[in-house]
Every structure is written in C-alpha cells, then in structure tokens.
Amino acid sequence: MEVATSLARLAPREKQPLDLAEEATRSTDGHLGKVVPPTLVPPGRVLFWQDDQQQREIEVINGVVRAVRLLENGSRQILAFYWPGDTIYPATAQLQCYTAEAVTACRLRWSPPPSRVCSTTWSSGADQVIQEMLALVLAIGKKCTVPRIAWFLLRIRKHLPRDPRRLESQRVMLPRADIADYLGTSIETVCRTLHDFQSKGLVDLPTRKTIRFIDLPGLERIAEG
Amino acid sequence: MEVATSLARLAPREKQPLDLAEEATRSTDGHLGKVVPPTLVPPGRVLFWQDDQQQREIEVINGVVRAVRLLENGSRQILAFYWPGDTIYPATAQLQCYTAEAVTACRLRWSPPPSRVCSTTWSSGADQVIQEMLALVLAIGKKCTVPRIAWFLLRIRKHLPRDPRRLESQRVMLPRADIADYLGTSIETVCRTLHDFQSKGLVDLPTRKTIRFIDLPGLERIAEG
DNA sequence: CGGCTTTTTGATGTATATCAAGAGCCGTGG
DNA sequence: CCACGGCTCTTGATATACATCAAAAAGCCG
Numbered sequence: 001m002e003v004a005t006s007l008a009r010l011a012p013r014e015k016q017p018l019d020l021a022e023e024a025t026r027s028t029d030g031h032l033g034k035v036v037p038p039t040l041v042p043p044g045r046v047l048f049w050q051d052d053q054q055q056r057e058i059e060v061i062n063g064v065v066r067a068v069r070l071l072e073n074g075s076r077q078i079l080a081f082y083w084p085g086d087t088i089y090p091a092t093a094q095l096q097c098y099t100a101e102a103v104t105a106c107r108l109r110w111s112p113p114p115s116r117v118c119s120t121t122w123s124s125g126a127d128q129v130i131q132e133m134l135a136l137v138l139a140i141g142k143k144c145t146v147p148r149i150a151w152f153l154l155r156i157r158k159h160l161p162r163d164p165r166r167l168e169s170q171r172v173m174l175p176r177a178d179i180a181d182y183l184g185t186s187i188e189t190v191c192r193t194l195h196d197f198q199s200k201g202l203v204d205l206p207t208r209k210t211i212r213f214i215d216l217p218g219l220e221r222i223a224e225g
Numbered sequence: 226m227e228v229a230t231s232l233a234r235l236a237p238r239e240k241q242p243l244d245l246a247e248e249a250t251r252s253t254d255g256h257l258g259k260v261v262p263p264t265l266v267p268p269g270r271v272l273f274w275q276d277d278q279q280q281r282e283i284e285v286i287n288g289v290v291r292a293v294r295l296l297e298n299g300s301r302q303i304l305a306f307y308w309p310g311d312t313i314y315p316a317t318a319q320l321q322c323y324t325a326e327a328v329t330a331c332r333l334r335w336s337p338p339p340s341r342v343c344s345t346t347w348s349s350g351a352d353q354v355i356q357e358m359l360a361l362v363l364a365i366g367k368k369c370t371v372p373r374i375a376w377f378l379l380r381i382r383k384h385l386p387r388d389p390r391r392l393e394s395q396r397v398m399l400p401r402a403d404i405a406d407y408l409g410t411s412i413e414t415v416c417r418t419l420h421d422f423q424s425k426g427l428v429d430l431p432t433r434k435t436i437r438f439i440d441l442p443g444l445e446r447i448a449e450g
Numbered sequence: 451c452g453g454c455t456t457t458t459t460g461a462t463g464t465a466t467a468t469c470a471a472g473a474g475c476c477g478t479g480g
Numbered sequence: 481c482c483a484c485g486g487c488t489c490t491t492g493a494t495a496t497a498c499a500t501c502a503a504a505a506a507g508c509c510g
Contacts, residue, residue, distance in 0.1 A: 126351035184366035
C-alpha cells in the first residue's frame with residue numbers, strides 16, 4: 001500500500017470556525033493565585049515548535065490545543081489534545097518533543113517563565129506525557145480502527161464541561177483530519193465509522209461538530225477491542 | 226474484523242533458547258563504582274509487574290528485557306526492549322506503568338534500593354520512556370506494516386555489540402511474536418515481510434534468530450514510509 | 451528418534467486505504 | 481440577501497494490505 005503524503009492537510013488553516021472555543025468551553029481559572037493576562041490565539045497558530053528550547057507552562061482556558069509531531073515525509077502524528085483546564089507542561093528535560101498548535105481559537109495563559117521549571121513541574125509534566133502516550137500506544141496498537149475510534153470518543157467525553165443538564169450532547173468534535181492523524185487512520189475511515197456508530201445507536205451526530213453519547217456501555221465494549 | 230485474543234502467546238514460556246544472551250552480548254559494566262552482584266534470570270521471568278510500587282533501577286548486563294502492558298482482553302502491547310548496557314529506570318512518579326519480563330536469559334544488576342530515586346534519576350527515566358514511546362507511536366501510527374518492520378530492524382541494529390568485524394551479522398532477532406506485539410501486527414505478517422526484505426536483498430536471515438544487514442539505505446528509505 | 455514450540459507458507463475473507471465525486475457549511479463580496 | 485468559492489465532510493467504488501485459519505516445516509529438547 002502506498003501511503004499518501006496528504007500535504008493538503010498540513011497547509012496552515014488560520015481561519016477555522018470558532019465553534020468549539022466559544023460554545024463547549026468555560027473558563028476554569030482558580031488555583032493560580034496571581035492572574036497573568038490570558039492570550040487569544042487563532043486556530044492553527046503554533047504555540048511552540050518541536051525541538052525548540054523548553055518553554056513555560058501553558059494553561060488552556062478555552063479551546064483545544066494539539067500536540068503534533070511533524071514527519072519528514074510530510075505526514076504528521078498527533079500525540080495528544082489539551083482541553084480547557086489542562087496545562088501543557090514541558091515534557092522532557094531539554095527540548096520540546098512536539099509542536100503545539102491551536103486546533104480552535106483558544107484563550108491561553110502562559111505561566112511566568114523562570115524558576116517554576118523545577119522538580120515538581122518536571123515530574124508532573126513527564127508523567128502527564130507518559131500517561132497520554134501510553135494510552136495512545138494501547139489505542140493505535142489495536143489492529144482495527146473501530147475500537148480505536150470508540151476509545152477516542154470515550155476519551156474526549158471526559159473533557160466535556162461538567163454541566164449535568166446537557167452533559168451528553170456537546171459541540172466538541174475535532175476535525176476529522178485531526179482524529180485520523182491521532183489514531184493513525186484515514187479521514188474517510190473516521191467518517192464511516194462514526195456513521196456506523198450512529199446507525200447502531202451508540203451516538204448521535206446531529207451536526208458535524210456535535211456528538212451526543214447514547215450507549216456508553218456499548219462504546220466501552222467496542223473500545224475494549 | 227474480529228481480533229483473536231491470542232492467549233496462546235501469553236502462556237509463560239520459561240524455557241526459551243538462550244541464543245541471544247550468550248552470543249550477541251557482552252558485559253558493559255563500567256560507570257558504576259561499587260559492584261552489586263549480578264543476577265541470572267531465565268527467559269520469561271517477570272522482573273516487576275505493571276502497577277507495582279516503584280522499583281530500583283535494573284541494569285541489563287546481557288540478554289534482552291521487554292516492557293509490556295497486559296490488557297484486559299488477554300492481548301498485550303510491548304512498549305520497549307532493553308538491551309545490554311541499558312538501564313531500566315522507574316518511569317513515572319508512583320507506579321510502574323509496564324511489566325518487565327526477560328525475553329531471553331538475562332544477567333541483570335539491581336541498583337541499591339533507596340535514595341537514588343531522586344531528581345536526576347527521575348528526569349532521566351522519564352526522558353528515556355518518553356523518547357522510547359514517542360518513537361513507537363511514530364512507528365505504529367504508520368498505516369502499513371512494511372515501514373514499521375523496516376524501522377524496527379534499524380532500531381535493533383543500534384543495539385548490536387560494536388564489534389566492527391562482525392557488525393552486520395548478529396544473532397539478535399527477537400521472537401516473531403514479540404516483534405508482532407511491539408508493532409501492532411500479526412506474527413504471520415512479520416514473517417512474510419522479513420522474507421520479502423530478504424528476497425529484495427535488504428537483509429539476510431540465515432537462521433531464525435540471525436540477521437545480517439545488507440542494504441541499510443534501502444531499509445531507511447522504506448522506514449520513512 | 452518422537453514430542454514440543456516456533457516459524458513458515460498457503461488460501462481466503464475482510465478491513466481499510468485510496469481515488470473520485472458530490473454535498474454540506476461558512477465567510478465574503480456583490 | 482443571495483451567490484459564489486473554498487473548505488470540510490460524506491459517500492461510493494475499487495484495489496490492496498493484512499488478519500485469520502490451517503497445515504506443514506524447521507528447530508529444539510529430552
């Protein structure tokens with residue numbers, strides 16, 4: 001099988017719809033005493049590049065950020081998504097091991113640069129990345145994509161705002177290309193599998209960016225693989 | 226596609242051939258002042274379990290160790306291999322995130338338990354695991370198995386003993402089942418792809434556990450994907 | 451030399467990548 | 481306000497890579 005380079009997906013997309021950022025998120029400030037003014041960044045904006053020198057922490061106030069590794073052949077592997085309330089810590093001791101890009105318009109807060117880059121942060125940041133990547137390895141190590149996508153849906157569900165009234169229906173879906181490049185599959189397969197899940201009554205997809213979870217045990221059973 | 230549970234592979238195999246341990250490795254002591262007596266462990270022996278409390282470091286003197294995550298459904302995902310000269314550091318702050326098993330008979334040296342579990346070790350161990358898992362994600366994120374296997378061969382080549390006379394032909398091949406569970410594919414596909422590489426003149430496989438690298442640039446080109 | 455495990459090879463069905471074309475969606479500008 | 485152009489997404493058709501089943505071959509051990 002020849003794998004397409006899919007350069008089209010990599011073109012910078014500076015003008016995406018803002019749907020996620022405004023709708024599905026709310027500020028989760030708290031727990032940081034001195035308030036550093038938050039920054040607004042447009043979709044597609046790079047926060048830092050892989051192999052850059054280490055950066056300060058970045059707190060996602062709203063919007064979604066992706067951690068992506070760009071490959072020589074023009075393709076990419078997405079390593080993680082960061083959601084409102086998440087903090088992006090430096091992962092390794094020396095260089096950033098991934099590029100961070102805003103998926104949607106984001107409100108972000110950079111931490112003050114110095115000193116905090118010490119043991120506690122290290123350990124925490126490394127742990128975060130290890131857990132994240134371990135989960136991803138277990139997902140994409142599975143041979144078929146159906147359980148991968150079921151797992152992915154359950155995973156993003158954890159990041160829904162905890163509003164009990166509309167818990168199960170949120171505008172949180174990421175672009176299909178991002179899902180595909182996260183799970184190591186193709187856009188079309190993501191589409192078809194989502195459609196399948198819908199026709200099997202596992203989820204409802206009223207709009208392209210909206211998902212409503214219907215049969216969680218069913219999804220979990222599929223995600224087991 | 227229904228994925229077989231492949232429980233057969235998981236049965237403890239306490240009596241594997243010792244080929245690797247004695248042949249392809251040599252002690253790489255040095256750099257550790259006080260000598261702790263090394264331990265001999267048979268193939269298949271578990272060094273520690275995933276979710277155990279943190280352990281001390283383990284230096285691989287010879288043989289090969291695998292880091293494996295055992296899944297509920299009975300399958301497994303191998304996360305990394307440790308070769309002679311490698312040290313297995315604790316990766317995360319609290320619990321082991323994988324099970325460590327001897328692939329072959331191994332000579333190992335456990336570090337003294339206390340104190341050394343501090344900042345330097347942490348950072349180093351986490352970095353090691355992150356780099357390892359990042360590489361694996363990039364490999365198994367690829368859509369086809371041919372580049373995965375080419376990448377795998379190049380990767381194990383780095384761990385050949387640096388003896389210039391017989392550099393390119395060594396008894397280092399792991400069991401096919403381990404290769405398959407590392408790369409997220411099946412034993413049969415590993416077999417066939419290796420055979421393909423041989424008939425294309427990329428490598429030579431005189432015995433099941435021996436590989437001789439012939440066309441490294443060719444392998445690298447394939448590994449790019 | 452027989453059992454055992456691992457590996458190999460073959461045959462088959464299926465999952466999915468890829469190519470291609472159409473549909474929905476959105477923002478812009480007339 | 482509608483029409484247009486560019487985008488993402490969807491759906492279809494096709495080819496192919498690969499998992500799976502099965503059985504034979506090759507090592508390995510006693």
